[in-house]
Structure formats: C-alpha cells, structure tokens
Amino acid sequence: MIKKVLKITVWFLVPLSIIVYFYWVLPFWGMPFNAQRHGNPPLTPAWALECWLWEDDVNTSDYVDELLLGYREHDIPVRTILLDSPWSLRYNDFKIDTSRYKNPDVWFKNLEDNDYRVVLWMTSMVNSFSKDTKIQDDKAWYDQAMNKGYLAKSKEPDSWWKGKGGFIDYENHEAMKWWHELQQKVFDLGIDGWKLDGTATLFMHKIGGVPFFYKKTKNGLMTTRTYMDHYYRQEYRHGLTQNPEFVTVSRSMDRWFHPEGFAPIDASPVNWVGDQKHEWVTSEMMQEQDDSQKDIALDGVQGFESAIQSILKSAELGYNIVGSDIAGFSGKEIPPRLYIRWAQFSTFCGLFLNGGHGERRLWKRTSQELEIIRKYAWLHTEFVPYMYHYVITAHDGGRRLQVPLKNGKYHYMFGDDFLIAPIYVDSKNREVHLPEGKWRYFFNDDALLKGPQVFKKEFPLEEFPVYIKEGAIVPLHVKRDYSGFGNEGSEGFTTILIYPEAQNSFDYFDPKTKKKTKIRYEKKNRNLNVFFEVNKIPHILRIHSEAPPKKVHFNNHELDSQFWSYDIKKHKIKIVSSLPYNKGSYSIDF
Numbered sequence: 001m002i003k004k005v006l007k008i009t010v011w012f013l014v015p016l017s018i019i020v021y022f023y024w025v026l027p028f029w030g031m032p033f034n035a036q037r038h039g040n041p042p043l044t045p046a047w048a049l050e051c052w053l054w055e056d057d058v059n060t061s062d063y064v065d066e067l068l069l070g071y072r073e074h075d076i077p078v079r080t081i082l083l084d085s086p087w088s089l090r091y092n093d094f095k096i097d098t099s100r101y102k103n104p105d106v107w108f109k110n111l112e113d114n115d116y117r118v119v120l121w122m123t124s125m126v127n128s129f130s131k132d133t134k135i136q137d138d139k140a141w142y143d144q145a146m147n148k149g150y151l152a153k154s155k156e157p158d159s160w161w162k163g164k165g166g167f168i169d170y171e172n173h174e175a176m177k178w179w180h181e182l183q184q185k186v187f188d189l190g191i192d193g194w195k196l197d198g199t200a201t202l203f204m205h206k207i208g209g210v211p212f213f214y215k216k217t218k219n220g221l222m223t224t225r226t227y228m229d230h231y232y233r234q235e236y237r238h239g240l241t242q243n244p245e246f247v248t249v250s251r252s253m254d255r256w257f258h259p260e261g262f263a264p265i266d267a268s269p270v271n272w273v274g275d276q277k278h279e280w281v282t283s284e285m286m287q288e289q290d291d292s293q294k295d296i297a298l299d300g301v302q303g304f305e306s307a308i309q310s311i312l313k314s315a316e317l318g319y320n321i322v323g324s325d326i327a328g329f330s331g332k333e334i335p336p337r338l339y340i341r342w343a344q345f346s347t348f349c350g351l352f353l354n355g356g357h358g359e360r361r362l363w364k365r366t367s368q369e370l371e372i373i374r375k376y377a378w379l380h381t382e383f384v385p386y387m388y389h390y391v392i393t394a395h396d397g398g399r400r401l402q403v404p405l406k407n408g409k410y411h412y413m414f415g416d417d418f419l420i421a422p423i424y425v426d427s428k429n430r431e432v433h434l435p436e437g438k439w440r441y442f443f444n445d446d447a448l449l450k451g452p453q454v455f456k457k458e459f460p461l462e463e464f465p466v467y468i469k470e471g472a473i474v475p476l477h478v479k480r481d482y483s484g485f486g487n488e489g490s491e492g493f494t495t496i497l498i499y500p501e502a503q504n505s506f507d508y509f510d511p512k513t514k515k516k517t518k519i520r521y522e523k524k525n526r527n528l529n530v531f532f533e534v535n536k537i538p539h540i541l542r543i544h545s546e547a548p549p550k551k552v553h554f555n556n557h558e559l560d561s562q563f564w565s566y567d568i569k570k571h572k573i574k575i576v577s578s579l580p581y582n583k584g585s586y587s588i589d590f
Contacts, residue, residue, distance in 0.1 A: 040396070044391045093141070122194050127164060153216040250271055261319065304342055334359065348420045389508065389509055436452050470499050471499060473498055549566065
C-alpha cells in the first residue's frame, strides 16, 4: 500500500515539477538558477551619484528650462535631467519631437555646456500605436519591422501601458544594426544614459488568455528572463561604446514582481524601484483611474514603506546604487511631511531621484519644504566621494553601499559608518536599534552612545535618524553651508570628517581620476597622527575632539594658526591644507 502511494506521488510530483520548472523557474529565474545575477556592479560614474530631476506632467523643453532656472535661483543642486516619455515622435523611433523639445541640437548642447547630464527614457518596443506621442497610429512602421524579422514573432501587436507594439529582437544582428542606427540620432546629441523602463517583463506569449513566458525570436524560443537580460545588458553595453561614462537606469526590485531582480546586477550602474503613490503606507494594492496613473508599468501602486522595502531587498540581492521617486511617482497632491521624509531617506541612498507626478517646484511649496529638502539635497551631493568609495569596492566584489540589518525595522548601514533608521510613517517618533559599538547622533554629535541598545527618540522635521560610528573617516565635497560641514570656501577641497577611535583607514578614490589616496590615523594617549599616502588631495580636516590641540605639525613642521583652528562649541579641529606633498602626515598634540 505504501509503495503504491509513493508511486502515485512520484507519478504526480515529477510531471508537476517539470511543468513548474519550464513554466515558472526557467523563464523567470534563468538557467543555471539565478544566472543573470552573476558578476559585480559596474563602475557607476560619480555624476550619477549627484541629484537627479524629472517630472511627468509637462514634457517640454520650455518647462525643463523653467525648472532648472528655479532650481538655480533657489540654490538647489541638480546634476542630471531625466526626460521621461513622451519625447519622441513615436515610441522608440529616437526622433526628437520638436514641438515639445525645440531646436534639439542647440538645446541639448546648452544643457551640456551648463554641466548637466541628460538621460532619456526608452523601452524595447516598436509600436503600431503610441497613445500620447505626436505620431500615434503607424501600423506600417510596425509591419515593416516585423516583416524584416527585427521583432520577436507575434500574430498581433502586444499591448503595454503606452500602446501596442513588438519587442526588438536582440539576437538578430540586422535588427540591432537598424536599432542602433535609430539611436545614433540622440547619441549624437550627447546624451548620458537611458532610463530602461520595464517592458521586457511583458515578453510572453498567451494561449487562450494564459501567459506562457516564452516568445519566438530569430534563434528560436526565448524566455522572459533571457530577454530581460538581453535588454538591460545590450543597451548598457552599446551605450558605453558611445560614451565611456554612460549609464542605464533600470528597475531592481518592485514588490513581488521578479523576486530575482529585474536587471542583471553586472548591467546595473543605477537602479530605481517603483511605482509608488504619494502615500506613507498603503496596505493593499491600489487601482486608481485618474490621469496620474497613466504611466504605471505594473498593476497597483504602494506608498513610501513599499519603496523602503524594495530598496532594502535590492541591497540584499546585491544591487549597489538604488533609489526611488522622491515622494512617490503617482497621484496629485504630495503631502509636505512625506516629501521631506522621503527626501531625507533618499539622501542616504545611492540615487537621489526627484520626479514624477505632482508639484515638485519647491519654491511653489512651503518654505519649510524648500529649506529642509535643499539642505538634504546638498548633503547627498556632499556624500559623493564617500559613496564613490563603495562604487569601487562593490565593483571589486566587496562592500555594497547599503547593507540591511537584522535588528530594527528597516534599519540599514550606509557604507561602513552610518546607521540609518528611516522614518516611514507620519510621526516624529522612531525606535532606534543601535548595533554593537560606539555611536554619535549625526545631527548633534556631542554625546557618545554605546551599543547595543534600543531607544525611542523624537526627530524634528529638520533631522533624521542617522548615527555615525565612532572611528569613522568620511570624505565630503562641500560647496555650501546648509549641512554645517563648510561653506562656499570649501569648494576645491575634500572635506574629511574624522571621529578618532584607536586607529582606522579609508581608501579615497578621486571621483574624476579614480586614483587612490589612503587616509588613516592612529590615536595614542595625547597624540593623534593622520596620514595621507600616495596622491595629494587638497583637504579640510574636521576632527572631533573634546579638547583643543596644543600643537599641530605637518611633516614635522609646526603649522601656524592660520592653517588650523578649534571650534569650542562643536568640538572640532579644523585644518586646511593645499600644501604640495606625495606622502603627508599630521601630528596633533593635546
């Protein structure tokens, strides 16, 4: 009887497991298992770590110019302009719609001359119908591409959120030649990246309404997972042939969709998670039918908490530079406190991406939002050399920028030195779980806290739950006084925060040249030695010290007081140096 039951069970389970494998595991996870995740994150250029700006209610060059003028006048940093859809005549014909973006040759060159980077939205679709472009119906264009074998085989155009079309065939060399010739029009304008939206996840065939995650290409059946890998990898690699600092922005995680991750990690210089609503927490999937939902790629949206969850899941999988649309992508009104808290959280993510639907112009919102978000946008910009260290280490197979922690809801490490406990609900109170070690509250670093410990604290809107580890070495690029780490006179120097604890070192990589300078210190009794090895960097040291120094030496020469000072209120030694040296060391006596 037992043998009979086992035989029936095996007879049932084996075919079922084969069906599950070929229906779900293979097309979504790849073969061998999770193969698309091999490799390390690529080298994200330093410019992509600065602040990004976009909006999705008015897609014109005039409005972009107005936005940038407002950001300059109100001293809010922006490095990258992301032009979302629609910007082309048809989706993915790569021809600029000059009724929206006037005189593109001049306009794009002007952005470049003003040191902005430009990233354009695209997908893998050749459309027969594009719902909101200048040319909407063009079945002939689709038919021509399909008849030439440039698209994955389909009896009818496939539906997606921007219309209907076909998937470019990445395994067809002639298709790729045609595709790249189309793209060359905008490469010649000097663009710096693609935002690769998620059409590849729709690569499937339906039989009687049932989805099968395969589609026929020139070389035979291809799985959804394989097509996704082609899409993300090939668009990134081709972009690099046009611009050595080219980036692609692609999804990493989005709730339960593709738990293995959307883009392959080794083709993911920048990632974002989406699409969230302008809400704090939404416990159920939301289906709204207003215009603000028109560009949702995947059914249902959630709020701020969902973005935090997806970013931390992305970090667990191994993605490195990740962020979300600040204040959420969809909806109409953005609650002020949500805008502030989301911006603060994004400060301590690799990607600071302010864009989507709703009013984003801070000078047209409350003065409190303007002042706080401007401060944190500059703070994120100051963190670029610190974040760039983790671009290098992650690329070499080491530490990623964000590491989720087991203790404390949504707690994570930002690099080796910062504990972040994001406020994810509309409250000033937060329970903080400090790990083992010694810590200081980043926005008032007088008190030394010993972990592990758990406590509740009220954080006013101007502050955020950020704790810095005692012993830290943190390089910053400071150009303004909003964060309190310097002012306009700090530009041209690397500001280095040091919280001495016995000894430590930090490898500083110049974001432009990638050259390494080792910064290290040793603290013994009444003496602190700080060493710079290999490459000279003009710098400003800001060293935490409860007592003022008696003497400061550099390479055995006592420094005059014009080169150093002590702030008795902040307990900081400040040393300014642009002296010529290859190897240099400070000796600070107390």
